[in-house]
Amino acid sequence: MAASLRAWMIVALAATLIAPASGQAPAAGNGTGSPLRFAVIGDNGTGKAPQYEVGRQMLATHATHPYAFVLMMGDNMYGSQKPRDFVDKFEIPYGPLLRMKIPFYAALGNHDDPDNRHYPHFNMGGQRYYTMAKGPVRFFILDTNFMDAPQVRWLDAALASATEPWKIAVFHHPIYSNGDRHGPNVSLRVVLEPILIRHGVAVGFSGHEHVYERITAQKGIPYFIVGSSGQLRRGGITPAANTAASFADDQAFLIAAIDGDTMTFRAISRTGAVVDAGVIRNRNTSEQ
Amino acid sequence: MATHTHAIHRPVSRPHDGDLWQRLVHGVLDRFLLLPIGAAIALVWANTAPESYFRLSHALAFPVNEIAMAFFLALIAQELYEAMLPGGALHGWRHRTLPMVAALGGFAGSVFAYLLYVNLAHEQMLVPAWPVVAAIDIAAGYYVLRLIYPRRSAVVAFLLMVAVATNAVAITVVAVQRAEFSASPAGLALLLAALAGAAMLRRRGVTAFWPYWLFGGTLSWLGLYWMGIHPALALVPIVPLLPHDRRAGEVFEDRLDDDPVHHAEHEWNGVAQVALFLFGFVNAGVMLGHIDTGTWAVVVAALAGRPLGVLVAVALAVTAGLHLPRHMQWRDVAIVALATTSGFTFALFLASAALPIGAVSEQVTIGALLTAAGALVTLGLAWALGAGRFKARREQWRPHPG
Numbered sequence: 001m002a003a004s005l006r007a008w009m010i011v012a013l014a015a016t017l018i019a020p021a022s023g024q025a026p027a028a029g030n031g032t033g034s035p036l037r038f039a040v041i042g043d044n045g046t047g048k049a050p051q052y053e054v055g056r057q058m059l060a061t062h063a064t065h066p067y068a069f070v071l072m073m074g075d076n077m078y079g080s081q082k083p084r085d086f087v088d089k090f091e092i093p094y095g096p097l098l099r100m101k102i103p104f105y106a107a108l109g110n111h112d113d114p115d116n117r118h119y120p121h122f123n124m125g126g127q128r129y130y131t132m133a134k135g136p137v138r139f140f141i142l143d144t145n146f147m148d149a150p151q152v153r154w155l156d157a158a159l160a161s162a163t164e165p166w167k168i169a170v171f172h173h174p175i176y177s178n179g180d181r182h183g184p185n186v187s188l189r190v191v192l193e194p195i196l197i198r199h200g201v202a203v204g205f206s207g208h209e210h211v212y213e214r215i216t217a218q219k220g221i222p223y224f225i226v227g228s229s230g231q232l233r234r235g236g237i238t239p240a241a242n243t244a245a246s247f248a249d250d251q252a253f254l255i256a257a258i259d260g261d262t263m264t265f266r267a268i269s270r271t272g273a274v275v276d277a278g279v280i281r282n283r284n285t286s287e288q
Numbered sequence: 289m290a291t292h293t294h295a296i297h298r299p300v301s302r303p304h305d306g307d308l309w310q311r312l313v314h315g316v317l318d319r320f321l322l323l324p325i326g327a328a329i330a331l332v333w334a335n336t337a338p339e340s341y342f343r344l345s346h347a348l349a350f351p352v353n354e355i356a357m358a359f360f361l362a363l364i365a366q367e368l369y370e371a372m373l374p375g376g377a378l379h380g381w382r383h384r385t386l387p388m389v390a391a392l393g394g395f396a397g398s399v400f401a402y403l404l405y406v407n408l409a410h411e412q413m414l415v416p417a418w419p420v421v422a423a424i425d426i427a428a429g430y431y432v433l434r435l436i437y438p439r440r441s442a443v444v445a446f447l448l449m450v451a452v453a454t455n456a457v458a459i460t461v462v463a464v465q466r467a468e469f470s471a472s473p474a475g476l477a478l479l480l481a482a483l484a485g486a487a488m489l490r491r492r493g494v495t496a497f498w499p500y501w502l503f504g505g506t507l508s509w510l511g512l513y514w515m516g517i518h519p520a521l522a523l524v525p526i527v528p529l530l531p532h533d534r535r536a537g538e539v540f541e542d543r544l545d546d547d548p549v550h551h552a553e554h555e556w557n558g559v560a561q562v563a564l565f566l567f568g569f570v571n572a573g574v575m576l577g578h579i580d581t582g583t584w585a586v587v588v589a590a591l592a593g594r595p596l597g598v599l600v601a602v603a604l605a606v607t608a609g610l611h612l613p614r615h616m617q618w619r620d621v622a623i624v625a626l627a628t629t630s631g632f633t634f635a636l637f638l639a640s641a642a643l644p645i646g647a648v649s650e651q652v653t654i655g656a657l658l659t660a661a662g663a664l665v666t667l668g669l670a671w672a673l674g675a676g677r678f679k680a681r682r683e684q685w686r687p688h689p690g
Contacts, residue, residue: 079410110580110647113412145413148644173647183577186338187645190346 035259036135037065042073042172042207043109044230047089050251051230053270055093058253061268062097065255068134069102070094071141073207073226074109074172076122081113090121105132107141109172109207114145131158137258138164140201142171144188152191159199165285166258169196169204174225176218178240179209181233196221200284203263211237211248212267214276218242220283226267229253245276261285320427322561323633326568327657334573345570346645352570353640354519356563358509361637362523363560364426366553368452369527386613387449389605390598390621394628395422395454397597402589406581414582417652419465419642421589422458423634424451425660429627432663436623436676442613443620443676447627450598455634462642463517470516478511479525486529495531497556504529518641564633571636572657578650586635586655591662595625619673626669629662 039058044051058070077089091098098104098121106122108114117124124130128143129151140155159167173182175189196204197219204223210233215223222244228251237248251270256263267276315321333341372379402421406414429451433444486504494500501523509522602621606612612621635656643649671678 081410081412108413110413110651111411113410115412143646145647146416146644146649147646151644181577183575184338185578185647185650186334186575187342187346187650190339190342191645 035257036137037067037255037257038134039067039070040073040205040224040226040254040256041070041229042205042226043075043210043228044072044093045075045077045089045111046230047078047085047093048230050232050270051089052093054229054251054253055095055097057268057270057272058094059096060272061255062100062102065257065266067102067255070097070104071139071170071205072104072106072122073170073205074107075111075207075227075231076106076109077113077116078111078231081116086119086121105139105141105170107170107172107207108143108145110145129154131162133162133164135258136164137166137168138162140167140169142169142192144171144173144185147188147191152195155192156195156199159195159201162199165261166263166282167199167201167284169201171204171206173208174206174223174227175204176215176223176242177206177209177225178213178215178237178243178246179211179225179227179233180236180238182209193219193221202282202284203280209233209236211246212252212254212275213237213239213246214244214267214278216242216244217283222280224254224265226252226254244278247275320561320564320633322565323568324660326565326570327572327636330569330571330573331576331657334575338575341573345573348566348570349640352563352566353637354513355509356559357520357567357637358505358523359556360560360563360567361520362527363556365524365527366530366556368448370532371448373532384449386602386605386610387446388453389601389610390446390624391450391453391457393597393599393601393604394424394450394594394625395457395597397600398422398589398594400597401593402585405585405588409581409585411581411585414585414648414651417582417586417639417643417648419458419461420635420638420652420656421586421593421631422454422461423631423638423656424454424594424628425630425632425634426451426455428630428632428660428663432630432666433624433627435667436670436678437620438676441676442616443624446613446616447624450624450628454628458634458638459518459521462638463521465642472515475511475514475517478507478514480511482507482511482522483525483529486526490529490531497530497553500526500530520637520641567633567636571640571653574650574653574657576654578647579654580647580651582648582651583655583658586631586652587658587661590631590635590655590659591629591665594628595622598625598628619675623666623670623673623675626662626666629659629665631656631659635659 039061041054041058044054077085079085094104103123104121106116106124108117108128114128116122117128118126128146129141131138131140140158142155143151173185173188175185175192177184201221204221206223206225207227209225209227210231211225211228213225215225228248230251232251233248235248237246239246245267247267247269252267252275254265254267256265261282263280263282265278265280266274269275330341330345398421399418402418403415406412426448429447430444433441433447437443482504485507486500489499489504504526505523508525509519512522513519599622636653639649639653639656643652670676
């Protein structure tokens with residue numbers, strides 16, 4: 001009972017932090033002092049009704065919580081990936097957002113054609129892995145299908161040279177997970193985690209497991225799995241001690257707002273229900 | 289100072305039948321079973337305490353895969369090189385044409401099946417793993433056929449030729465495909481210096497192997513590493529320059545530790561076995577939750593694509609005028625085709641060489657392990673067709689009238 005009450009209080013607190021004042025549409029955040037808001041989707045590109053419904057919910061959410069861009073966790077496209085599929089599995093479901101000039105930034109999942117990195121709407125600049133800065137945040141988008149030595153060296157160097165207070169890692173295969181289908185990729189964890197810790201990465205975002213899960217801070221870094229924005233493995237998670245929250249009853253996506261040294265977040269279901277919410281502090285800035 | 293020859297060839301003295309433990313150890317070492325043992329330990333560890341396993345395996349990956357494996361690959365090269373010398377099981381050009389055609393068919397069949405599978409599944413991310421599916425486990429195929437056919441059977445020699453040719457092509461593809469590959473003149477110079485050094489040692493009649501490995505091997509390793517070619521191949525070019533023994537016996541057959549060359553071979557075999565165990569341990573540890581499309585694509589390519597490719601290629605070659613080896617029937621060709629299905633050791637080697645850590649490597653590695661099932665399928669077919677030793681056994685099982 002107490003846990004349930006605490007959960008609702010966290011949701012209410014996050015809603016207060018994220019939500020704009022009534023009747024006003026706040027700025028999405030572009031490094032000019034207002035919070036930087038962004039959305040996160042993963043394993044979305046099915047082209048089926050649930051993906052479209054999530055797309056509509058993202059649009060509705062944008063009306064009240066205008067986010068500046070969308071991060072895609074990979075498996076952006078399932079099955080056939082011909083030009084028509086880019087329309088059916090991406091441009092139509094997210095059409096209203098695209099028309100509002102909201103950019104999408106994609107990571108590659110195992111079901112993606114590597115050539116999709118050239119697709120202009122994924123904003124990957126033709127690269128398998130890349131970095132981009134938005135206001136106080138630098139994102140590091142990785143290709144965990146092939147975590148080769150050049151990519152590891154690049155990540156180490158790019159993180160070392162980043163000056164932004166927030167560093168966020170984005171990669172398809174989760175290094176912590178309690179999903180029933182795949183579980184964590186521990187081989188990747190052994191390679192990636194020391195680098196992420198050494199350079200003060202604040203948050204990690206992944207997909208792959210077709211559920212939503214938030215992992216408690218592991219060696220200082222909390223992780224999100226947002227892998228149910230199109231696909232869904234209903235009930236496909238067995239929460240463990242490191243599960244902060246999970247949701248596998250319906251498709252979901254996430255919105256986040258970074259303001260100062262805090263990141264507030266809300267996980268929202270296909271029907272618009274807030275299924276998780278909370279606040280994360282940047283371990284770098286908050287310790288100073 | 290050509291080939292080092294010996295009059296006596298017989299299997300090394302075996303322990304007494306009653307000494308079960310010694311027989312077991314001998315059997316494990318003779319049949320390269322340390323690799324599956326290392327693989328089994330890795331699989332159990334990776335799926336029970338993954339973090340400690342992957343920390344250890346990643347730390348060992350370079351010394352094992354890039355250095356220690358050089359001794360195993362050189363051992364295989366030595367066995368096959370000697371088998372091709374006069375008196376060896378694979379000697380004679382006329383035996384080689386049809387196996388080469390079969391190898392080509394098997395290679396094309398496995399790669400075609402793999403690419404077809406991943407394309408039908410729309411999994412383009414898996415395409416770069418295609419050379420892995422061409423690999424054939426030479427030792428696994430050899431020992432499966434030895435369970436079916438007698439010593440020095442044409443069927444066994446046929447399989448060895450198919451496997452050697454296929455793996456040579458696959459290893460070359462992977463070696464050149466590596467991202468770091470460059471035709472470095474300095475690397476080439478080191479390789480040539482290694483060969484010249486080994487040739488000089490042989491001219492001086494050096495029978496111990498360690499000077500060849502220490503001087504020639506080190507220079508060759510550095511040369512290949514510099515050129516971005518997999519350095520585990522470093523000792524292979526040195527092998528033809530070693531003191532050699534005609535293989536009147538079988539490939540992989542152990543021999544008496546009766547002279548410096550055989551003694552050196554015994555020591556070498558010990559090092560290679562340790563390398564093989566470590567190789568299985570380092571590379572076979574995958575979490576079974578990562579089974580995915582790539583896993584099944586590898587299995588289908590090995591268990592269906594390759595045998596079909598071998599059969600079709602041999603059928604076309606025979607139609608074009610080539611002949612099956614003496615004492616070999618179509619039934620035997622079918623069994624050889626199935627005996628090529630296990631990729632295991634060489635598939636793991638190619639996967640470790642061609643694919644970096646990541647999701648694709650994990651899917652493919654599980655597939656490579658599963659291809660070991662091809663050995664059972666081969667034995668089942670041999671039983672069903674009454675091939676080799678199974679002919680007599682089937683007769684025993686057949687009910688007699690009256």
